[in-house]
Amino acid sequence: MANSFLGLVIGNSRLHWAWFVDNTLKKAWDTNHLTPAAVAQLIKDWRSNVMSAEIFPSQLAAQGSDPSKLLPLYIASVVPAQTALWQNYSDTTILTLEDLPLSGLYPTLGIDRALAVFGAGHRYSYPVLVIDAGTALTFTGANQNLQLIGGAILPGLGLQLQSLAQKTGALPAIELPAQLPKRWSLETSEAIASGVVYTVLASIRDFIEDWQREFPNSPIAMTGGDSEQLVTYFQSQFPAIAAQIIVDPYLIFWGILSVVGS
Numbered sequence: 331m332a333n334s335f336l337g338l339v340i341g342n343s344r345l346h347w348a349w350f351v352d353n354t355l356k357k358a359w360d361t362n363h364l365t366p367a368a369v370a371q372l373i374k375d376w377r378s379n380v381m382s383a384e385i386f387p388s389q390l391a392a393q394g395s396d397p398s399k400l401l402p403l404y405i406a407s408v409v410p411a412q413t414a415l416w417q418n419y420s421d422t423t424i425l426t427l428e429d430l431p432l433s434g435l436y437p438t439l440g441i442d443r444a445l446a447v448f449g450a451g452h453r454y455s456y457p458v459l460v461i462d463a464g465t466a467l468t469f470t471g472a473n474q475n476l477q478l479i480g481g482a483i484l485p486g487l488g489l490q491l492q493s494l495a496q497k498t499g500a501l502p503a504i505e506l507p508a509q510l511p512k513r514w515s516l517e518t519s520e521a522i523a524s525g526v527v528y529t530v531l532a533s534i535r536d537f538i539e540d541w542q543r544e545f546p547n548s549p550i551a552m553t554g555g556d557s558e559q560l561v562t563y564f565q566s567q568f569p570a571i572a573a574q575i576i577v578d579p580y581l582i583f584w585g586i587l588s589v590v591g592s
C-alpha cells in the first residue's frame with residue numbers, strides 16, 4: 331500500500347503525529363489541538379503542496395512542495411469534535427474498530443485503546459496488557475487469540491491533580507514531582523502528590539498482578555504522556571514491577587502501521 335503516509339492520533343490533551351515511510355516509523359511528534367480555522371488553513375496549504383512548518387517537522391515540510399508526495403492521512407480519534415475538522419482533506423481515512431482483527435470489542439471502546447493493544451501484541455506478543463497513562467489512565471488486555479479480555483478506565487495523573495485544584499477552595503495546582511514524593515507528608519503540595527502517586531502506583535501494581543495470575547508470561551507495555559514518570563516512581567517503590575514494564579511511546583503507531591502498512 332501507501333509507502334509513505336501520516337498517522338494522526340487525536341487524544342484528549344493533544345495531537346500525536348507520525349510519519350511512516352516504507353513500513354517504518356520515520357518520525358513522531360506532538361502538537362496542541364488545532365482550532366477549526368487552523369485545520370482549514372492546513373488543509374488548504376496542503377492542497378497547494380505546502381506543509382506548514384509550524385505543524386510538520388522540517389524534513390516533511392520540505393517534501394510538501396512535491397505534488398507527487400501528497401501524503402495519505404490515517405486518523406485515530408477519541409475526540410469526535412476534532413475528527414470532524416479533518417474530513418475535508420480528501421485523502422483522509424478515519425480508522426475504526428472494524429479495521430482491527432481483534433475479537434470481543436465492544437462498540438464504545440476507544441480506538442486508541444484498541445490500536446495500542448493491537449500494536450503491543452503485534453510488536454511484543456500476545457497475551458498482552460497495555461497501560462496508557464494519558465489524560466485518562468487505561469488498562470487494556472488481550473489474550474493469545476487476539477480477543478479483548480477487557481480493561482479499566484480512571485482519571486490520569488494530570489486530571490486527578492487538576493480536578494483537586496479546581497474543585498476545592500484550598501488545594502493548589504501542582505506538577506508531578508520528578509522523584510517519588512514522601513508518603514507521609516507534612517505539607518499540602520506534597521500531600522497531594524503522595525495521595526495521587528502512591529494510590530496510582532498501588533492500583534497499577536494490583537491490575538498487573540491480577541493480569542499475571544491469568545497470563546503469567548504476558549508482556550506489560552506502558553504508553554502515554556505520563557509513562558516515563560510513572561516508571562521512574564515504580565523504580566523507587568516497586569522495582570520488581572518496574573523491571574517488567576516495557577515503556578513504549580509508540581504503541582498506537584505500531585497499531586496503525588500494522589493496520590495500514592503493507
Ligand SMILES: Nc1ncnc2c1ncn2[C@@H]1O[C@H](COP(=O)(O)OP(=O)(O)OP(=O)(O)O)[C@@H](O)[C@H]1O
Pocket residue numbers: 340341342343344345408442462463464465466486487488489553554555556
Ligand atoms: N507536553 C505535554 N503536554 C501535555 N501533557 C503532557 C506533556 N508532557 C507530559 N504530559 C502528560 O501527559 C498526560 C497526557 O497524556 P497524553 O498526551 O498521552 O494524553 P492524550 O493526548 O489524551 O492521549 P491519549 O488519548 O492517548 O491518552 C498528562 O497527564 C500530562 O501530565
Ligand SMILES: CC(C)(CO)[C@@H](O)C(=O)NCCC(=O)O
Pocket residue numbers: 341342408438439440441442443464466468483
Ligand atoms: C478512555 C479514553 C478517553 C482514553 O484515551 C478513550 O479510549 C475513550 O474515549 N474510550 C471510550 C470508552 C472505552 O474505551 O470504553
Ligand SMILES: [K+]
Pocket residue numbers: 341342343408464465466
Ligand atoms: K485521552
